[in-house]
Amino acid sequence: MAARPPVVVVLPALLVAGLAALAWALVSGEARADWSSLLAALGGSASFDATVIRELRLPRAVAAYAGGGLLAVAGALMQVLLRNPLADPYVLGVSGGAAVGALGALSIGLSTVVADAAAFTGALAAMLLVFGLARGDGSWTQTRLLLTGVIVAAGCGAVVTLMLSMAHDARVHSMLFWLMGDASAAGRPWPALGLLALAVLACLPLARDLNVLARGDLGARALGVAVDRLRVAIYVLASLLTATAVTMIGTVGFVGLIVPHLVRLAIGNDQRVLLPASALAGGALLVLADTAARLVLSPLQLPVGVLTALIGVPVFLFLLARHYR
């Protein structure tokens, strides 16, 4: 009974929860839609309500879903890679690099499309920088990787602060919203959703290797796991997922840290279930948070990162208290 967690229950349940969250996101907002207009919109109706749902809410909800899933999977991978339960997708500086790129573009008034490209470039540059520095002398320890990442992230943070303090007042607001995480500007979320599905599929054959790796490098090597290759693979994969998510919805916090822990507390630490479950749960959580961010102070829209923290923290503390009684 211990070897096979209740995959057949957990994964479909999370998928259904995600779909329900998406449906709620599509019907909620200033112009409230009912379920029949939702079906009409998805069926291709040309009415005003249907267009709002299809052209505005659907891309945003899908961006939130894909972004949440990407961040949760990246966080779960980083936690195994660094064998540190406090690791999140941003700990190694990928988001810092993205922020430097995006804010650099925004501060000189470039369009959001250019800012997206700059964010992705910045994220990859940070990834390569940390990778190169951490591997410099051939050693590749968790501590060295973590310290290198933290320092690069701190450097990026300083550059971001510098750019904010020097930026034109009119541009600071858009820069701040980007930093706090915002799904409203995401135009083309479908490739990210595809990447999420591909990433989870790519992880599955490696998942038992990750289970072994989580219990120590040396033991994993003795059990026949190609540890160095595996760690490079998950580092690059987690960085790409984070870069994609951050480019699309900004640096939304907490999802990547908390969702893997929530899933772990609920179903255990078997990566074969943890990774797909994190993808589904992260997507569902971020759609809920983004919809709530649109609704609670409507017509004012909050950055979704604030809501993820407000939802995630109490749920996490509750589960933690229950688990370690």
Add this chain to the structure above:
Amino acid sequence: MTPGDPKPAPLLEAEALALFAGGRWLCTDLALRLQAGECLAVLGPNGSGKTTLLHTLAGLRDPGAGLIRLQGCGYRERSPRATARLRALLPQIQPEQFSCSVIEAALVGRHPHVGRWAWEGRADIDIAHAALARVGIDRLAHRDVLSLSGGERQRVAIAALLAQQPALYLLDEPLNHLDLRFQIQILELFRALARDGAGVVMVLHDINLAARFADQAILLDGRGGVLAGLAREVLQPGRLADAFGHPLIRAEVDGHAVFVPR
């Protein structure tokens, strides 16, 4: 075995082995042959290279010079996975930052036996439960490893090793955290595995237990010198005193050799 049979290849064999670490030679020109059924104890002072030797014998680090053969083949001639079905390593320190159940921890030993796309089956779970039972913690099977004591965790790690079902066990301080009763139980367990055809190499700190449970011994002196051979020949008071830098006397109690620091 009838007299006409060729002698099988030794389980583990090293020739002209030299270890280099931290800017110095830990040992040079070490030769050893371990047959199935034998126990070998590795002794030496702190920093003399016991762990380095064990990792090298496990194929996890390249020797400075020399050859190592496991069942007649060098480590490069087998895949890491095939190697993992033949030899198991108990690391000195058990890192445990994530929670998992005791049975899941024991099942980790099945990793090299289960296909990439497969899940552990009924047989694997039975093997893991049997391994837990052999170290006396089957009743903890569904506890979280993080809630266990150091000695219990050490026994979980040993159970994972048993579940791996290798021909050769390489143990780095297997008695860590264990109290007297379990020290003897664990050593008797590995002795029994050796009787059933396994080979055991163990880094030990306790000279008396090494003298009692090992057939062969390797004594590193921390200055690049090494002695290898039958345990009763290597474990002599003068040689031990030279390696450990403290005089010892040998006595016999109840038929067992006992070494007491002077």
